Amino acid sequence: MLVFYRDHWNVIGYSHKRDDERNFLLDRMSKIQILDEDFVPYGKIDVEGLIFRSDGSSQKVIVDVSESTLKRFQANLPANILKKNKIKPNLFRIEFMFDNMDFINKWLLQFPKDVEIISPDILIEKRSDLLHEMIDKQNN
Incomplete structure (x- = not known):
């Protein structure tokens, strides 16, 4: 998911390194590859939860x-x-x-x-x- 917040673009996606959804700053990304694969989400995506990280620890x-x-x-x-x-x-x-x-x-x-x-x-x-x-x- 691509999100503009305040003054920069973010990509919210899955981090294989952290085994969880993460917020990635687009201007800090390098070696980006666009794949021909379609993304198929598992169940309903909680957009606000991804953006605001409402994971219960708040x-x-x-x-x-x-x-x-x-x-x-x-x-x-x-x-x-x-x-x-x-x-x-x-x-x-x-x-x-x-x-x-x-x-x-x-x-x-x-x-x-x-x-x-x-x-x-x-x-x-x-x-x-x-x-x-x-x-x-x-x-x-």
Whole structure:
């Protein structure tokens, strides 16, 4: 499956090396061969599951997002939004599932004052640790 995400093309396919479906960045591929074989899937393909890797290891993430950032946040979030509620005139609560807390923690840093992590606690702890590490590095 060929998917355009954010600013690059991805091929979602089967990795014989990892014995599982994987996301391959198209611009990092080399020695590509197009075969005359037809692909015959086994059963129904879960497109969203392949793209967003909903394999059961994900945790629910809840964040509050300012209205001024909401459009950009939604457009670039590397996950499906499960729930979105307006909780104040200029604030939305967003819920989504994610399996890599280190990655989403760093991704959320692009919204330094416009996103507050509500849960899970492990993500809040990772945020605190990362910010302290950044401050310590700056002070040295």
